Amino acid sequence: MNRKKILVVDDNEVILRTLSLKLKADYEVITAIDGSEAVAAARTKNPDLILLDIGFPPEVSGVPWDGFRIIQWLKRMDEAKNIPVIIITGGDASKYKDRALAEGAVAFYQKPVNNDDLLAKIREILSAAPATPAATPATPVLKLA
Secondary structure, eight states, X not given: OOOOEEEEEOSOHHHHHHHHHHHTTTSEEEEESSHHHHHXXXXXXXXXXXXXXXXXXXXXXXXXXXXXXXXXXXXXOTTTTTSOEXXXXXXXXXXXXXXXXXHTOSEEEESSOOHHHHHHHHHHHHHHXXXXXXXXXXXXXXXXX
């Protein structure tokens, strides 16, 4: 059985490592440090869930990325539009939560995150979500002569 994949997107490498350590016992973890890496990983790695920060430096990789722009890009991509996104941010919850949920996030957490609550939410979401196409056995194709 393939393990579910989680893409963790944060510009803080300490947070990336911390979340990876918390998740790697049960999940395959993919990390991205900016929006362009996140979009590329969502397109090519087929994650089952994305943990996404909102706050990024004003301009990374030549594009003014923030978590909202990343969600907008993901929701436009056929490969990623159905991947659940959980927002984890150090920003002001009263300022970001409603917009994050309106943009398509399935949950919102403010840092510091209660790891038990986050892990429970991840399990809940992933138990309800079908496996990504890459994790599902291919249906055999019969060729007729």
